[in-house]
Amino acid sequence: MENLGSHTQEPIVSPKTFILVWVLLMILTGFEIFAAYKGIPWKNELILALMLAQAYLVSFYFMHLRFEKFPLILSVVLGVLLTVGLLCALIIWDGIHIIQLSR
Amino acid sequence: MTVDKQVERHHKIPGFWQHYIFSTNHKVIGIQYLITAFASALIAAGMAMLIRLEIAWPEHSWPILGTLFPGAFPGGVMRPEVYAALFTMHGTLMVFFFLSAALVGGFGNFLIPLQIGADDMAFPFLNMLSYWVYLTGLLVMLSSFFFSPGGPASAGWTSYPPLSALKTAIAGSDWGQSFWIVGMAFFIISFTMGGLNFVTTVLSMRTRGMHMMRLPLTTWALFTTAAVGILAFPALTAAVVMLFLDRHFGTSFFLPSGLYVAGKLLPNKGGSPLLWQHLFWFLGHPEVYIVMLPAMGFTSDILSTFCRKPIFGYPAMVGSILAIGSLSFIVWGHHMFVSGMNPYLGLFFDITTLIIAVPSAIKTFNWMATLWEAKIQLRTPMLFALAFVSLFVTGGLSGIFLAMAPADIQLHDTYFVISHFHFIMAGASLFGIFAATNFWFPKMFGRMMNETLGKFHFWITFITYYCTFFPMMFLGLHGEMRRLYDPVQYYTMFKSLQPINVFISINAFALGAAQLVFVFNFFWSMLRGEKASANPWNANGLEWTLSSPLPYENWEGNSPEVQRWPYDYSYPGAAKDYLPQVVPEQAAAGNY
Amino acid sequence: MEEIRRMEPIEGIHGLPEQVSAEQFAPSAFSRNRKKLMMWIFIISDALLFGSFLAVYTFERFISPSWPDRWKIFEPGYLAVMTVVLLSSSTFMAVAVEGLKQGKNRRFGFFYAVTILCGIVFLAMQAHEWAHFIGLGARLNTNPWGVPLFSGLFFMITGFHGFHVLTGVLILSFIGVLKLMGKVSDETIELAGMYWSFVDLVWVFILAVIYLL
Structure with a gap:
C-alpha cells in the first residue's frame, strides 16, 4: 500500500541543504536584530516578516514538515496560526479600547 | 464475514x-x-x-x-x-x-x-x-x-x-x-x-x-471534541499559570492599578481583569461544545437506530459538527458583553454567535427529518435522545436572546442565563449521557438496563428538569440575579418572585431524588440485569458485531472489514431492517 | 523491516501475531506513523500555550501607557549569540538525524553531542542574562522601569522556554545514553529531534516579540 512505504520514501536531505538553511537563518537573524537595534522605518512589519520566514525554515526543514502530506501541513500551520492569530487579534482589539479609555 | x-x-x-x-x-x-x-x-x-x-x-x-x-x-x-x-x-x-x-x-x-x-x-x-x-x-x-x-x-x-x-x-x-x-x-x-x-x-x-x-457520528463528534480541546485548553493553561503567579508571587497580570482591599491600596499595577475573561472564555466557550458535541453524536446514532431509518443528511451532519467546532473559537466574547469590552468587538462576537445557530439548526432539522414518518421504538435510550433534542431546542432558542448584546445587557448574570445553560450545556449533555449509558450498557456489562426503571427515571427526570429550569427564565426576565445568597432580605423587589423559587427547589429535589433511581438501576442491572445478546438494539455499528460483554481483546487481531456506512436501516431489498457495517453488498439480500 | 517497524506499537502492547497486514490501515494522509502524528499534535498544543503567552504579552503591552526600551537592558550582540547557538543546535540535530537515517553513526554521534552541548551553552547564557536582568533590579512584581508587567512577563515566558530547553537537554541526554546501550529506536531520536526544533521555533517567536518589537 502506498501510504505504508512512504516512510522509507522520505527523501534524504543532504547536509548541503541544511548548511544553506542555516546560512539563511543566520542572515535573517542578523538582519532582524540589526533592524530592531537601528530602528529603521517599517521595522515592526519587517521583524514580523523575518520572524515568519525563520519559523518557516525551522518548521519545514528541521522539523521535516515539508515532507509530510498536505493535510497534515495544513492542519499544523492553520491550527497554530489561525488559533493564535484569532486570540491575538481579538484580545488586542480589546486592548486598544482599554488604552483609549485610560487616556 | x-x-x-x-x-x-x-x-x-x-x-x-x-x-x-x-x-x-x-x-x-x-x-x-x-x-x-x-x-x-x-x-x-x-x-x-x-x-x-x-x-x-x-x-x-x-x-x-x-x-x-x-x-x-x-x-x-x-x-x-x-x-x-x-x-x-x-x-x-x-x-x-x-x-x-x-x-x-x-x-x-x-x-x-x-x-x-x-x-x-x-x-x-x-x-x-x-x-x-x-x-x-x-x-x-x-x-x-x-x-x-x-x-x-x-x-x-x-x-x-x-x-x-x-x-x-x-x-x-x-x-x-x-x-x-x-x-x-x-x-x-x-x-x-x-x-x-x-x-x-x-x-x-x-x-x-x-x-x-x-x-458513525458519535466518533466524528468525539474526534472533533478532542481536537477542539487540544486547541482550546492551552489558553486556560496560560491563564491558570498567570493566576497562580498573581496569587503567590505578586505579579499583576490580572490586577489593575488602584485596587483597595480592606481600606488598603494594593501595590499591583497595570494588569487587566478582562484578560482573564478573554483567556478563560477562549477555553470556556469551546468547552461548552466539548460537552455538547459528543451528546449530539450519541443522539444522532440513537435516533437513527430507534427510528430504523438512516440518519438524515449525514454529510451535512458531519459538516455542521466541524462548523460548530471551528466557530466555537470565535464566539467567546458573548460571555463578556457587559464586562466593558470594546463595543465594536461585541458586535463581532454578536454576529459570529448568531452564525453558530446555523449549523445547530441544521442538526436539529436533520434530527427532525430522521424522525419524520419513522417507525419509532420508544425504548429508554430513545426517550433520552428525544429529550436531548427538546432541551437543545429550548436552550438554543434562549441562547439567541443572550447572543444579542442589547438583550444580553438586560439578561446578563440573571437566572435567564442559568436557565439557558442548564438546558443547553448541562441538561442536553446530561440527557445525552443517560441515553448513551442506556444504549451502550449491554456492551459495557453484558446486561440490559432495566426498562421499567429506566422509563420511570426518564419521565421523572424530564418533567422535573423542565419544571426546575424553565421557571428560572421568568426570574431572569424579572431581573433576579444569579449567585444571590439571600434574594428576599436585601432585594425586596424579588420578594414576590419567591414562590417561584420554592416551586423550583421542590422540583430540584425531585430531580435529585430521581437520579438515585438511575444509580440503583445502574448497579442493579450491572449485577442482576437481563443478559444481553450481542446486538440487542439491532444496530449497525462495529461494536455490535462483538459479543456482549465485550471480549478483553476487541478483535483479537482479526480486524473487521467495513463495507458500508453505519446507517443502513430498512435498506431496500434487505431481508432484515438493519445491515451491520461489515456486511458486503452481495450478502445484503441474503442473510440480512 | 519496514513492516515490523510500522507495527511496533501494537506488538509492544498486545503481542499480536504478525497477521496484521498492510490493508488493515485505511488510506489516509495521517496514517503513516502514529507516534509522529501524536508528536505533531502535542507540538500544536504546546505551540498554542506559547502562542497564548505571547498574545498575553502583546495585550499587556498594548494596555500599558509605556514599555521599557529593550536596548537599554539587553545587548544586541549577546542576543545574537544566543540565537545563533540555539539555531545552530537545531541544525546540528537535523544533520544528526539525517546521518542516522543513512546509517552514518559517527556523523550522528558527533552532531548529536554538539547539539546537547549547544543546548547547555544556551541555558548557561540564559541564566547569565537573567542574572544581569535581576542585577538591574528587575523582579517578578517590580522593576526600575516602572512597568512591572514587563519583567513579570519576561520571566514567565523566557522561564517557560528555558524550562523547555532544559527538558529537551535532559531528554536528548537520556535518549543518547539509551542509544549507546542500543535500547532506543531511530524513530524516537527523530521525534526528540522534532521536539528540539520546536523549542528553537518558539525562540524565534520569543526573540521577535519580546526582545525586538
Missing part, C-alpha cells in the same frame, strides 16, 4: 490489579472514567440541593444540617461563604469533572476504538495515565473542602479576578483557590493526554474500509 467469530483466545487476561485498576485497556479505562464522573456528579448534585435549599428558604435554620455540618451550618443556617463555595464547586465539578470527563473520557475511550475497528487506543499507557491524572485532579478539588482553611474556591466556576487573584478577597480566595488552580492543572493535563490519544487514534487506526465518511 460472519458476525460471531470463534477465535481461540491466546492472550491471557491479566490479573485483578492490571485488569480493573491499573488497566491499559480502553474499555476498562472508559468505565473507570464513567463511574468516577458519575460519583463526582452525585457530589455536585448534592451541592445543588443545598444551594436550592438556601435560595428557596433563605437563612432558614435546618437543625439536621447544623448537626451534620456544624462548621458550614452554624445553628443550621448556611454561612454565606459556604453558599459561594457550593455554587463554585458545583459548577467546576459538573462542567469539567462530570460532563467533560464522562463524555470524552468515558464514552470517548469506550467507543472510539470499537467504532473504528481498532484493538485499542494508539497509546494505551498514556490513556491510563490520563485517567489517573484526572482522578488526582478530582481528589485535589474535593480535598479543598477538608484541607484548606477558609474552605474551597468561592469565586465562581469562572474564577474571575480580582476575587480569585487576591488571597484576602474572600474566605475561599485563600487556599481554596490554589487548590482549584492545581486541580484544574491536573484536569488540563489529563484532557490533553486524552485528546492526543483520540485524535491520533481516529486518524491513524481505522480498520480496512473505514473511511472518514463511514465513521
